[in-house]
Amino acid sequence: MSRIGAGARRSMLLRSFAVQGAWNYRSFIGTGMAFVLAPALRRVHAGDPAALGAALSRHAELFNSHPYLATVAAGAVARLEDDGTPAETVVRFKNALRGSLGALGDRLVWLVWRPASVLLGVSLVLAGAAWWVALLAFLAVYNALHLWMRAWGLRVGLREGLGVARALREAPFPALGEAGARAGAVLAGLATVLAVGRTAGSAPEWWGVGAAAAALGIALGRRVRPTAAVGLLVVLIAGLLLAPR
Amino acid sequence: MIPDLPLLAALAVLGGLVALDGASVGQLMLSRPFAAATLGGLAAGRPGEGMVAGVVLEALHLAVLPVGAASYPEGGPPAVAAGAAFAASGHSYAALLGIVLFALGCEWVGGKTVERMRQLNVRFSGVAPGAAPGTVGRRVAAAVALDFARGALLALAAALLLGWLLGRVQLSRVPEEWARLALGLTVAAAVASALRLFGRGHWPFFAAGALGGAALLVLG
Numbered sequence: 001m002s003r004i005g006a007g008a009r010r011s012m013l014l015r016s017f018a019v020q021g022a023w024n025y026r027s028f029i030g031t032g033m034a035f036v037l038a039p040a041l042r043r044v045h046a047g048d049p050a051a052l053g054a055a056l057s058r059h060a061e062l063f064n065s066h067p068y069l070a071t072v073a074a075g076a077v078a079r080l081e082d083d084g085t086p087a088e089t090v091v092r093f094k095n096a097l098r099g100s101l102g103a104l105g106d107r108l109v110w111l112v113w114r115p116a117s118v119l120l121g122v123s124l125v126l127a128g129a130a131w132w133v134a135l136l137a138f139l140a141v142y143n144a145l146h147l148w149m150r151a152w153g154l155r156v157g158l159r160e161g162l163g164v165a166r167a168l169r170e171a172p173f174p175a176l177g178e179a180g181a182r183a184g185a186v187l188a189g190l191a192t193v194l195a196v197g198r199t200a201g202s203a204p205e206w207w208g209v210g211a212a213a214a215a216l217g218i219a220l221g222r223r224v225r226p227t228a229a230v231g232l233l234v235v236l237i238a239g240l241l242l243a244p245r
Numbered sequence: 246m247i248p249d250l251p252l253l254a255a256l257a258v259l260g261g262l263v264a265l266d267g268a269s270v271g272q273l274m275l276s277r278p279f280a281a282a283t284l285g286g287l288a289a290g291r292p293g294e295g296m297v298a299g300v301v302l303e304a305l306h307l308a309v310l311p312v313g314a315a316s317y318p319e320g321g322p323p324a325v326a327a328g329a330a331f332a333a334s335g336h337s338y339a340a341l342l343g344i345v346l347f348a349l350g351c352e353w354v355g356g357k358t359v360e361r362m363r364q365l366n367v368r369f370s371g372v373a374p375g376a377a378p379g380t381v382g383r384r385v386a387a388a389v390a391l392d393f394a395r396g397a398l399l400a401l402a403a404a405l406l407l408g409w410l411l412g413r414v415q416l417s418r419v420p421e422e423w424a425r426l427a428l429g430l431t432v433a434a435a436v437a438s439a440l441r442l443f444g445r446g447h448w449p450f451f452a453a454g455a456l457g458g459a460a461l462l463v464l465g
Contacts, residue, residue: 021269022388024366031369035385042378053374056381060372067272106312115307115442118279122300122436127461131296135283142274185440185447189454190461192437195304197462199429206426210433217434221441222308228431229305229349235427236342239419 004040004078004158011039012074013154019070027062033074034060040078058087065098066105068149073097075157076164083161093162100168108177109145116184117142123187126194145176192217247408248289248329255288256325256404257397263321264396268311268359269389276321278302278348285328294336295328301345301428302327304435306352308442319355322396323348326403330411338424339416344407345428351403358395365391 015036022031034056041059045052065073073094080090121138125131156167196210217224248256263284267276274280279299286295306320327348334340369384440451 017272018270018385018389020272021385021392022366022369023268024363024370024388026367027370030371031381031384031388034372034381038378038381049378050374052378053376056378057372057374057376060370060381067268106310110310110312111442114274114277115439118274118277118303118307119436119439121279122303125296125300128465131283131293134296135280138277138279139274146273181443181447182450185443185450186454186457188436188439188443189451189456190458191454192433192451193455193458194461195429195433195436197458199426199433210430213430213434214437217437218440218445220434221438224435224438225305225308225349228435229346232342232346232427232431235423236346236416236419239339239342239423240415243418243420243423 002079002082002158003043003046004082005043008039008043009154009158012036012078013071013151015039016067016071016074016150016154019074020067027060028064029067029070030060030063033063033070036070036074037078037081041081044078044081055081058091063094063098065101066109068109068146069101069105069153071150071153072101072157072164072168075154075159076161077157079158079161085162097164100165104168104173105149108173108180109149112177112180112184113145114142116180116187119184119187119191123191123194126191126198246330246333246412248333248404252289252329253401253404256285256329257401259284259288259325260322260400260403261393261397263325264319264399265389265393267319267321267396269392278306278320278324278327281321281324282328282331285325285330286332288325289329289332291332294332294334297336298327298331298341298344298348299324301341301432302348304432305345305349307435307439316360317356318349318352319359319399320352322355322400323351323403325400326351326407329404330407334411337417338421338428339419340411341428342419342424343411343414343416347407347410348403351399355399358399362391362395
């Protein structure tokens with residue numbers, strides 16, 4: 001019978017939103033991980049303050065992960081502590097887990113889901129939707145996955161313990177990533193044409209310029225940001241100095 | 246053009262909140278320029294105008310990835326100030342051009358302050374085995390408070406400086422048409438560049454979306 005009841009699980013889930021609260025260059029999210037684990041550790045080590053202090057200290061050491069999937073590690077570690085697994089095993093397990101949790105989350109969330117969600121909002125604005133519709137659509141779509149990942153991670157971690165790697169392999173992340181990438185590419189194409197259309201208006205010569213800008217954007221990739229900044233600065237200075245009065 | 250005191254206070258609070266949302270607490274993406282600028286516009290009474298600034302800043306922020314311990318520009322607090330400033334500008338594209346450039350500079354400064362804060366946060370790392378059980382919670386709370394204060398100060402400074410600059414620089418000398426075209430082409434290029442995030446192999450999907458956009462323009 002687990003000593004980590006529903007109240008402790010809820011508290012861990014809520015605390016997971018602040019897992020990066022004390023992000024630093026020495027222990028990364030280690031302090032935050034101990035903060036998330038504290039409700040479970042208090043129950044596991046109830047009546048033994050020395051063991052509780054030692055466990056919190058152990059779990060405040062270096063750890064890093066994607067923030068949404070940190071709940072997988074927190075759940076699994078809480079389960080191992082509850083099972084009385086030796087401390088060295090728990091530490092080794094955490095070290096083995098952190099790389100894959102970081103890579104999985106970065107690839108799915110930062111690289112695909114977030115840009116796809118925000119492109120949905122941007123496309124809606126460019127298509128003429130009300131500001132609140134676009135904002136709600138972006139936040140709802142993005143956070144549907146975000147909140148599911150946190151809750152799923154904690155549940156799976158607590159259930160599987162050391163076997164959490166299998167659950168991660170069987171999770172639908174690759175399929176979600178591919179679907180998100182396809183939807184994101186569609187939305188990028190849609191938003192690009194809507195942006196060109198809004199810029200060109202009824203002047204056909206600007207359609208060609210807009211298409212060239214889009215092609216340049218694709219070619220530049222991440223370098224579009226500094227390039228665009230320089231371009232905007234040139235237009236600003238030229239406008240201030242050269243524009244006809 | 247400098248916002249009045251109640252608006253400045255609201256922008257500072259929003260700046261602190263979106264700074265927290267960026268990494269420390271939540272990560273619900275209220276900190277994205279698209280949302281943060283809209284919130285800034287909302288505080289100034291014109292959320293739709295704030296969102297226009299947010300679209301330009303968001304397009305330029307799409308490829309910024311917070312992977313690992315990488316240093317990256319911080320979009321939230323500057324976008325709050327930018328959204329409010331554009332809301333107060335009377336929908337001038339020339340003003341938006343200046344606001345966007347200012348916000349890009351501020352994003353860089355914000356990124357540097359995040360780096361500095363993470364160095365300071367080293368004092369909150371680790372817990373001694375004999376420490377009281379509440380120590381971890383207090384450390385996280387202290388770091389969160391520091392981040393809130395940092396974001397609030399950044400948004401406040403950005404709003405004040407932006408208001409002062411917009412009052413000093415005669416941006417109305419920049420032709421509206423020049424600014425509108427430059428900003429529109431920037432959004433088109435930056436949004437198109439997102440194809441690289443999804444993989445260039447997905448270009449048939451990009452093309453399908455482009456066709457859909459063309460159909461919308463023709464029908465609408």
